[in-house]
Amino acid sequence: MEPILEIKNLTCGYQQEPVFTKINLKLYPGQLSGLVGPSGSGKSTLMKAILGLIRPWGGEIWFRGKKLNPGVAPLKVGYVPQVETVDWNFPVTAEEVVMMGRYQRKQLLPWASSSDRAAAKRLLSRLGVANVAHQPIGELSGGQQQRVFLARALVGQPDIVILDEPTSSSDLHVQHELLHLLADLNQEGLTILLSTHDLNSVATHLPWxxxxxxxxxxxxQPIDVFTPATLEQTFGAEMVVFHQEDRILIASGMTTLRHQMKRNLPHILHKSKAVSD
Structure with a gap:
């Protein structure tokens, strides 16, 4: 199978400081992948390079067998930005946000057509937020905002959707809802790449x-990649990995040590008291 997205010897940086150098990566049609790493590790920079939002210093990005022009946004690629980068006070409704995803496809008319509005309504309904279509985006809950921006990414009928830290500001319930929704879309054939530093959600929901x-x-696969050695190299801290059948649970070494000390403290105090007596 030919990759849908291929990154060859890509180097990116800001001013005189490189962020990463000569990386190579292939994503295949129908793949659901998580880009996992700490904040400041270069995940967003890589995604911005793919999306044409920054110009790489070197290397190539290929999409559907064609080399992308540096700094030019590719067609048929949907994007969900980090919530921290969105101006939630901008006076726009949920439906209008979704229709923004249709504008890059337009050749002549700068305004929304009836087919654009129909496509937006279908997606808002499909993602369970049709009831907030005419509400200002800033008045929606975090989960609703995520679904609206996902609808904006999908309305252009992309071949791949890229999501930058989609669960970073969400509670656990919203995280699981979104990841289940992405899994459903992936089952329908959509290729998805998302970045995150939430290891346990990735380990539970993502196959790659x-x-x-x-x-x-x-x-x-998470069961092969999420080892203490690899996670320490990735996050720069000791990690403890627990396996229970096909489930993985990851905790920091210091957190685990504190829990062990707390659990053993009554026993230690009892033993100390017995010795003193």
């Missing part, structure tokens, strides 16, 4: 992960 910290550390 790429550990990233200024370069690719490792990639594969």
């Amino acid at each position: 992960v790429v550990c990233f910290n200024h370069g690719i550390i490792s990639q594969g």
